[in-house]
Amino acid sequence: MSALELNNLSKSFGGLHVINDVSFKVMEGERRLILGPNGAGKTTLFNLIAGDLAPSFGTISLAGEDVSALPTNRRAARGIGRTFQILTLFSGETVIRNVVLASLGRTSRRWKPFGSLDADEEFRASAMEILRTVMLDHIADKCVSETSYGERRRLEIAMALAQQPRLLLLDEPLAGLSKEERKGVEGLLNALPRSLTVIMIEHDMDVALGFADRIALLQNGKLLVDGSRDEVIADPRTKEAYLAE
Numbered sequence: 001m002s003a004l005e006l007n008n009l010s011k012s013f014g015g016l017h018v019i020n021d022v023s024f025k026v027m028e029g030e031r032r033l034i035l036g037p038n039g040a041g042k043t044t045l046f047n048l049i050a051g052d053l054a055p056s057f058g059t060i061s062l063a064g065e066d067v068s069a070l071p072t073n074r075r076a077a078r079g080i081g082r083t084f085q086i087l088t089l090f091s092g093e094t095v096i097r098n099v100v101l102a103s104l105g106r107t108s109r110r111w112k113p114f115g116s117l118d119a120d121e122e123f124r125a126s127a128m129e130i131l132r133t134v135m136l137d138h139i140a141d142k143c144v145s146e147t148s149y150g151e152r153r154r155l156e157i158a159m160a161l162a163q164q165p166r167l168l169l170l171d172e173p174l175a176g177l178s179k180e181e182r183k184g185v186e187g188l189l190n191a192l193p194r195s196l197t198v199i200m201i202e203h204d205m206d207v208a209l210g211f212a213d214r215i216a217l218l219q220n221g222k223l224l225v226d227g228s229r230d231e232v233i234a235d236p237r238t239k240e241a242y243l244a245e
């Protein structure tokens with residue numbers, strides 16, 4: 001079954017056609033890489049999938065259900081988790097509180113007063129488990145403002161995982177990281193459960209190509225090439241559009 005299906009998706013801003021008749025499927029458990037030069041429309045595509053933007057035309061289906069008309073929070077409740085190119089953390093809170101708050105996004109508990117959350121052992125225990133997955137459990141009680149950039153990027157992935165997504169959208173998870181930090185994030189990407197479907201935008205070719213099962217290459221908002229990793233790498237249009245940049 002397909003985890004995600006885009007059908008004839010288009011998005012225009014005024015006269016600017018940013019996404020132009022894009023259709024492709026991502027199967028359950030697949031690791032899909034979205035490639036494309038700057039301005040190709042990759043982040044806009046994520047905004048359309050997550051519900052932050054409404055399509056001008058076309059549909060988006062999640063596990064066979066058309067979610068095109070649903071707002072972001074209802075798509076999140078149906079299993080879309082997301083990280084952003086620009087970090088979106090509560091920097092005045094501790095690492096673990098950020099994860100707890102992210103996990104509450106799926107429950108009515110998010111309306112409870114902030115202060116009572118730490119007392120809830122169940123939430124803390126599952127947040128701790130996720131922090132272990134991203135190797136941040138040793139700094140669980142550190143304030144986010146005192147953490148390194150690399151740790152914050154991993155925390156963002158932890159927050160997306162806390163929402164127990166079925167489909168995880170990762171927007172340039174390696175951006176701005178040192179070589180060492182990249183290794184750490186690469187390790188955690190490879191350790192993500194295979195039951196999770198992952199779509200990733202990433203410019204670091206060494207990591208991105210190692211991760212991908214299949215690749216969709218966008219250029220000027222159009223789907224230029226779509227296929228297995230080896231097919232897309234071998235396609236001369238890929239070199240022309242992207243790899244030769």
Ligand SMILES: Nc1ncnc2c1ncn2[C@@H]1O[C@H](COP(=O)(O)OP(=O)(O)OP(=O)(O)O)[C@@H](O)[C@H]1O
Pocket residue numbers: 013016018036037038039040041042043044045
């Ligand atoms: N809200 C908006 N209003 C008008 N134009 C927009 C808007 N959002 C994006 N665009 C334009 O759409 C095009 C695609 O942008 P997008 O950020 O999706 O590209 P991208 O492939 O993610 O690029 P990058 O690799 O640089 O992040 C760009 O020309 C951008 O200026």
